[in-house]
Amino acid sequence: xxxxxxxxxxxxxxxxxxxxxxxxxxxxxxxxxxxxxxxxxxxxxxxxxxxxxxxxxxxxxxxxxxxxxxxxxxxxxxxxxxxxxxxxxxxxxxxxxxxxxxxxxxxxxxxxxxxxxxxxxxxxxxxxxxxxxxxxxxxxxxxxxxxxxxxxxxxxxxxxxxxxxxxxxxxxxxxxxxxxxxxxxxxxxxxxxxxxxxxxxxxxxxxxxxxxxxxxxxxxxxxxxxxxxxxxxxx
Amino acid sequence: xxxxxxxxxxxxxxxxxxxxxxxxxxxxxxxxxxxxxxxxxxxxxxxxxxxxxxxxxxxxxxxxxxxxxxxxxxxxxxxxxxxxxxxxxxxxxxxxxxxxxxxxxxxxxxxxxxxxxxxxxxxxxxxxxxxxxxxxxxxxxxxxxxxxxxxxxxxxxxxxxxxxxxxxxxxxxxxxxxxxxxxxxxxxxxxxxxxxxxxxxxxxxxxxxxxxxxxxxxxxxxxxxxxxxxxxxxxxxxxxxxxxxxxxxxxxxxxxxxxxxxxxxxxxxxxxxxxxxxxxxxxxxxxxxxxxxxxxxxxxxxxxxxxxxxxxxxxxxxxxxxxxxxxxxxxxxxxxxxxxxxxxxxxxxxxxxxxxxxxxxxxxxxxxxxxxxxxxxxxxxxxxxx
Numbered sequence: 001x002x003x004x005x006x007x008x009x010x011x012x013x014x015x016x017x018x019x020x021x022x023x024x025x026x027x028x029x030x031x032x033x034x035x036x037x038x039x040x041x042x043x044x045x046x047x048x049x050x051x052x053x054x055x056x057x058x059x060x061x062x063x064x065x066x067x068x069x070x071x072x073x074x075x076x077x078x079x080x081x082x083x084x085x086x087x088x089x090x091x092x093x094x095x096x097x098x099x100x101x102x103x104x105x106x107x108x109x110x111x112x113x114x115x116x117x118x119x120x121x122x123x124x125x126x127x128x129x130x131x132x133x134x135x136x137x138x139x140x141x142x143x144x145x146x147x148x149x150x151x152x153x154x155x156x157x158x159x160x161x162x163x164x165x166x167x168x169x170x171x172x173x174x175x176x177x178x179x180x181x182x183x184x185x186x187x188x189x190x191x192x193x194x195x196x197x198x199x200x201x202x203x204x205x206x207x208x209x210x211x212x213x214x215x216x217x218x219x220x221x222x223x224x225x226x227x228x229x230x231x232x233x234x235x
Numbered sequence: 236x237x238x239x240x241x242x243x244x245x246x247x248x249x250x251x252x253x254x255x256x257x258x259x260x261x262x263x264x265x266x267x268x269x270x271x272x273x274x275x276x277x278x279x280x281x282x283x284x285x286x287x288x289x290x291x292x293x294x295x296x297x298x299x300x301x302x303x304x305x306x307x308x309x310x311x312x313x314x315x316x317x318x319x320x321x322x323x324x325x326x327x328x329x330x331x332x333x334x335x336x337x338x339x340x341x342x343x344x345x346x347x348x349x350x351x352x353x354x355x356x357x358x359x360x361x362x363x364x365x366x367x368x369x370x371x372x373x374x375x376x377x378x379x380x381x382x383x384x385x386x387x388x389x390x391x392x393x394x395x396x397x398x399x400x401x402x403x404x405x406x407x408x409x410x411x412x413x414x415x416x417x418x419x420x421x422x423x424x425x426x427x428x429x430x431x432x433x434x435x436x437x438x439x440x441x442x443x444x445x446x447x448x449x450x451x452x453x454x455x456x457x458x459x460x461x462x463x464x465x466x467x468x469x470x471x472x473x474x475x476x477x478x479x480x481x482x483x484x485x486x487x488x489x490x491x492x493x494x495x496x497x498x499x500x501x502x503x504x505x506x507x508x509x510x511x512x513x514x515x516x517x518x519x520x521x522x523x524x525x526x527x528x529x530x531x532x533x534x535x536x537x538x539x540x541x542x543x544x545x546x547x548x549x550x551x552x553x554x555x556x557x558x559x560x561x562x563x564x565x566x567x568x569x570x571x572x573x574x575x576x577x578x579x580x581x582x583x584x585x586x587x588x589x590x591x592x593x594x595x596x597x598x599x600x601x602x603x604x605x606x607x608x609x610x611x612x613x614x615x616x617x618x619x620x621x
Contacts, residue, residue, distance in 0.1 A: 059619065068529060068615050089533055096531020103618050107526040109239070111248035116239035121530055125238045165530075177618075 013079040014044035014172045014204065016065050020074030023060050023227070034060035036227040037074065042206065042220075044172065047199040049215035050208045052224035058208045059177050061224060065206065066099055066175045067091040078173070097123070100166030102176035102195070106158040108150040114161045115146035121168040129168070136164045140194050156187030163194045173204040180214050188214060240527075242544040252519070256512050257552045260597060263505040264556025264590045265563070267498050271586035272564055273333075274487075274494050276572075276579040280332045281483050283578050284339060286417040288476040290355045290445060292452055293323065293342075294438045295472045303438040311440050316451050318443040321348050322436050324427030327401040328373075328392040328420065330382045331575060338401045341373050341392070341420040343427030344439070355441055358415025363387045365411055366422045369429065371403070373422040374411030382575065385409050391420075405430060449477055498589050502596050510600035513545060517605050524609065525617035538606045545601045549594035557587055 023035040035057045042048055042065075050058040063069035064076050067083045076083050078098065083091050095101075100121070108117045115133055122129035137146055140160050150158055159179060166174050176195055180188030192207070196217045199205045207215065215221055223231040237244055246253045296303050302322075311320045327338035344352060346368070353359065358376065366372035373391055375383075385391055391409050396402030413419055427434070442448045452475040517524075524537055564581030572579045 063615050089535075092528070092531055092533050094531075095529070099531070101530050103526070103529075105618075107522060107618065109523050109526075111245065112239050116236070116244075119236065120239050120527070125236065125240075127236070130236050169531075 009172070016042040016044075016076075016078055016173060016204065016206070018061070018065060018071070018074065018076045021061070021064050021071040021076055022073030023057070023064060023069060024072050033057075033227045035064060035071065038064075038224075038227070038229050039074075040222060040229060042204065044204045045199065045202050046219040047196055047205045047217060048207070049218035049221040050206065050224065051210065051212060051215065051221055052230075053210070055226075056224040057227035058210075058224050060227070061222075062175050062177050062206060062208045066101070066173075067095055097169060098172045100169065100171035100174040102159070102162050102166050102174065102179045102191075104178040104181045106150070106155075106162040108158055108161060108165075110150050113147050113149060114142070114153065114157075117150070117161055118165045118168055121165045123169060133164065133168060136167055137161075139197075140164060154187075156183050156190060159183060159187065159191050160194055163191060167198060171203065173206060174198050176205065176207045178208055178210070180209060180211060185213075192217065240540060242540075242547045245544060246548070252516050253548060256509055256516070257548060257555070259505060259509050259512065260549055260552030260593065261556040261559055263501065263593050264553055265560045267501060267590045267593070268557065268560040268586050269564065270494065270497070271589045272560075272579060272581065272583050274490060275583050275586055276333055276577070277490075278483060278487060279580055279583070280334075280578045281337075282480070284330070284332070284337065284418050285474070285476070285479050287356050287419055288474055288479060289448070290417070291352060291439055291441045292448060292473060292475045294440075295474070296435045297472055301433075301435050303436070308438060311438070314451060314454070316442050316444070316447040318441045319348075319351065320438065320440045321345075322424075323348070323439050324424050324431060324434065324436055326392060326403055326407075326422070326427060326431055326434070328379075328383070328407075329396060329401045330379060331577065333577060336401075339379065339418070339420060341407075341422050342439075343422045343424040345424050348424075348439070349421050351441075352421070352439070353413070353415075353419070355445070356415055356417050356419055358413050358417065358419050360411050361414040363409070363411035366426070367410075368423045369425040370423065371405045371407040371426060371430070372410040373407055373420055374413050375409055375420045376413045376415065376418045378578075379418055379420055380409065380412055381573070382577070387412065403430065449475070452477055494589075502592055505593065506596040506600045509549075509597040510604055513601035514604055514608075517541070517608065521612075522617055524612060525614040528612055529614040529618060534609055534612070537609050537612075538602070541605050541609070542598070542602050545598045546594070549597045553590065553594045556590070556593075560587075 018038050018040050021035050021038045022033065025032045025034060038061060050061055052058045060069065064071050067076070070084055078094065081094060109120065112120070114137070115130065118133040118136070119125045119129050134146060137143060140163065142157065142160060145153065145157060153161065174195060179191050179195070183191065192214050195205050195207060207218070209215060222229065294303055308320060311317055321344070324343035325340050326343070328341055329336045330339045342352070349365065360374065363374065365374055375391065380386065383391060387409055389409050390406045392401065392403040393406040394402065394404055407422065442451050452473060527537060528534070561581050564579065568579050568581055
């Protein structure tokens with residue numbers, strides 16, 4: 001499991017970028033900026049951390065970069081694919097084929113086994129997908145858990161299953177929004193370690209967290225405050 | 236491995252969420268099919284009881300005449316399609332139906348004509364004997380005997396019979412049991428003639444080809460009166476199968492209209508209930524759909540999933556409902572109807588036709604309301620809420 005993926009794709013094809021991205025909400029006549037004129041470029045194959053205090057807009061930036069939220073100003077793109085110049089279906093297809101997601105809660109389907117929860121993210125739920133899911137589970141040290149229901153797994157195990165689910169489509173980018181927030185530190189580090197492994201295989205990892213310790217292995221950390229970029233740089 | 240998102244996977248692992256909705260559908264199908272079958276049993280009962288009119292027609296003189304006028308008989312006999320025309324006498328015996336007691340005709344005919352008619356209705360004697368000439372005796376079909384709870388030797392009509400045109404001044408006994416596809420009862424003409432002196436004689440006719448009977452009836456006695464070489468409707472009544480069906484459907488039309496309104500209301504209410512139930516279950520699964528949307532399932536795929544689940548559930552519910560109804564009505568028929576000689580068809584397709592809108596209405600209502608919610612679904616708001 002140490003082979004490098006994505007060697008057939010160019011850097012430009014796989015670069016994430018926001019250009020003047022703004023995300024504003026109107027609430028009872030009052031405008032709130034979740035993001036304000038954020039421009040950032042994330043070349044592929046690196047582990048990016050997004051940090052900032054609560055309400056600084058770090059999750060909003062992740063959602064804008066992943067196409068889950070459309071910016072109210074500016075744009076976001078992946079390679080040459082500019083989200084707001086495409087249909088919602090095209091952006092959804094991009095998420096399915098090129099991105100993987102890990103959220104604060106694992107969001108596993110409660111009536112499916114761990115293996116089935118992972119296969120859900122495969123392009124086709126066939127035998128090959130099943131075998132791949134088994135390999136990924138084994139790689140993350142979770143052999144024997146494949147037939148367990150989410151209710152039979154610990155919090156850390158559930159989150160690692162969701163990490164495997166994010167890896168199922170061999171995504172160019174894995175977006176993780178506070179993936180360790182609900183876990184103890186030991187399990188948190190195991191999840192981060194699993195995500196960092198994806199960077200080692202050539203993928204891009206973008207992790208939002210408020211816990212700086214979790215980003216010890218990150219290549220670049222982006223700092224946000226009040227929706228504005230305060231710092232971006234290699235560690 | 237079965238597709239983890241297939242409806243069957245969801246159904247088999249979430250019985251607590253699927254069964255209540257399935258039960259509502261089963262109940263709805265059962266309710267409507269049972270009501271429709273019961274109502275249809277009225278129609279079926281009358282058409283079965285008078286089913287012999289498919290094989291021959293009998294005409295009764297109108298007003299105070301005791302006999303069909305001779306010129307009318309001549310017209311019938313002159314028709315090349317007609318096989319046999321003969322006079323008969325009748326009396327009536329009461330039978331039980333879902334609408335109460337009905338008079339059933341006991342045909343008094345000569346032995347020759349009796350044998351001829353029995354052959355026409357494909358009926359034969361299975362117990363006892365045929366009624367003797369001039370004697371107060373009759374032979375009855377099995378279902379009539381069951382209906383009246385009589386056996387050979389029992390009285391089927393007498394001076395104490397209550398109601399309408401049924402009864403006889405002398406006790407008439409059952410001497411034979413008949414078996415055939417229609418209900419049929421015969422006695423001797425001579426007995427009728429000497430006992431029911433003031434009762435009108437009827438004219439019975441058959442056609443060479445049984446299929447021509449309806450045509451002959453139509454030609455001879457259309458709804459408007461005909462003269463000038465045709466039968467005169469002012470002088471006779473025709474008990475024909477077409478007239479029977481026409482009058483029956485006419486008299487039942489109001490009942491079918493009421494049934495339609497009741498069924499429509501039930502379907503609407505059940506669809507509303509099921510749709511609300513489906514929406515409640517959808518609300519419980521909203522995070523499931525949110526995460527699927529976030530990881531790249533299109534809205535159309537999510538809606539397709541809801542359509543597949545709902546359509547499959549309503550179809551299974553309909554099939555189970557139909558099966559439960561057939562089973563229940565078959566037991567009901569065996570335990571209640573048949574012992575009383577009453578008629579009901581548990582597999583009456585016409586009744587099940589009323590239930591076909593149920594799965595469509597429920598699916599349409601549930602899918603429409605859920606689809607509207609799915610179209611507005613913002614996965615981030617659901618994911619961030621947790």
